[in-house]
Amino acid sequence: MSEKKVLAKEIKSLLMDMRDDNQRDHLMRFFKTGKGQYGEGDRFLGLKVPQTRSIVKEVKLLVDFEEIEKMLYSRWHEVRLCALLLLVEEMKINLPKNKDTEAALKVKAERREDIARFYLKHARRANNWDLVDLSCEYVLGVYLRLSGKEDYSILYSLAKSPDLWEQRIAIVSTLEFIRNGIFEPAIQISELLINHPHDLIHKAIGWMLREIGKRDKEVLLEYLEKNSGRLPRTSLRYAIERFPETERQHWLKK
Numbered sequence: 001m002s003e004k005k006v007l008a009k010e011i012k013s014l015l016m017d018m019r020d021d022n023q024r025d026h027l028m029r030f031f032k033t034g035k036g037q038y039g040e041g042d043r044f045l046g047l048k049v050p051q052t053r054s055i056v057k058e059v060k061l062l063v064d065f066e067e068i069e070k071m072l073y074s075r076w077h078e079v080r081l082c083a084l085l086l087l088v089e090e091m092k093i094n095l096p097k098n099k100d101t102e103a104a105l106k107v108k109a110e111r112r113e114d115i116a117r118f119y120l121k122h123a124r125r126a127n128n129w130d131l132v133d134l135s136c137e138y139v140l141g142v143y144l145r146l147s148g149k150e151d152y153s154i155l156y157s158l159a160k161s162p163d164l165w166e167q168r169i170a171i172v173s174t175l176e177f178i179r180n181g182i183f184e185p186a187i188q189i190s191e192l193l194i195n196h197p198h199d200l201i202h203k204a205i206g207w208m209l210r211e212i213g214k215r216d217k218e219v220l221l222e223y224l225e226k227n228s229g230r231l232p233r234t235s236l237r238y239a240i241e242r243f244p245e246t247e248r249q250h251w252l253k254k
Contacts, residue, residue: 008070014055015078020046024243031077031128033045038164038200039128047078049134056082065118072125080125084135085178090115091139096146109146116143120154127165129200135145136169141176144185152185159192164200167193171204183219186212190223194230205231206238213242 024046026155033039062087094108094115119139126132144154158170171193174186186208193201213220220239228236229252240248 003062005064006059006067008063008067008074009057011059011063011071011082012074012076012079013043014058015047015052015082018045018047018051019245022046023048027077031130038198042077042128043075044075045078049081049130052078052082053085055166056089057087061093065114068118069122072122077128077131081131081134084126084131084139087115087119088135088138088196091142095142112143114147116140122134123158123169124163126169129168132165132168133172136173137175140169141173144173145176145180145226152188152216155185155189156192159189164198167196167201168204168225171201171208174208175211178208178215181215183216184210187223194227194232194235196232199234202232202234203238206235206241209235209239213239224251 001080010119024044027044027046031044033042033044045109047184049166058116059223068083068086071079071086074080074083093111094111096108116139119135121208123221126135140154155170155173158173161167161170171186171189177183177185190205190208193205196205209220209223212223224231224239225238231239236251240251243251
């Protein structure tokens with residue numbers, strides 16, 4: 001594609017050209033789109049993630065927020081995913097670099113804030129777990145960590161939201177902190193969501209705890225000593241997944 005701005009309708013056309021009805025049926029089952037399920041009513045073109053990423057690679061940084069917003073409100077799952085991945089690319093290009101001047105760093109920081117605010121405004125359009133997991137860490141998590149404010153109030157607000165997807169965004173965004181050796185946000189958000197009724201939140205909590213344990217097992221063990229009796233069974237299983245079998249059985253019985 002040329003370097004001119006790309007429209008939402010052009011991107012949708014590219015995605016539609018790759019639709020696969022057989023793969024679509026599988027994805028609709030996998031992402032629980034049936035009546036009463038968490039993805040009820042979601043519609044798929046039948047694309048695999050690498051196919052969507054190939055379009056993102058082609059048009060990244062050429063799509064204005066106005067067009068990304070149109071994509072986020074598409075009925076097609078893959079169009080929404082493409083929009084979110086475009087925001088990830090926008091955030092990547094605005095990461096600070098050692099060679100940046102003070103003026104450039106300021107411009108990038110302002111742009112990161114614009115991207116994060118846009119993401120938050122439309123967060124509920126990341127309305128399935130893959131849409132959340134492939135975007136929030138790299139957009140919201142990166143923004144919050146680089147802000148340097150140690151202010152996690154945005155995550156607390158999302159965790160207290162009545163919306164399942166905003167709640168998952170709150171916990172999964174902490175993965176960016178965990179990868180950088182900062183565990184407190186994940187532990188605090190886990191505390192807020194520990195009594196959540198939904199399995200998708202239980203899995204996310206366990207996933208974050210496991211990631212903490214991969215970097216500092218003592219921190220995870222300290223958390224488990226205090227909270228293993230309160231953790232949902234699924235969260236506990238995910239958290240101790242990498243433990244030796246005898247140690248796993250100890251925690252499961254405890």
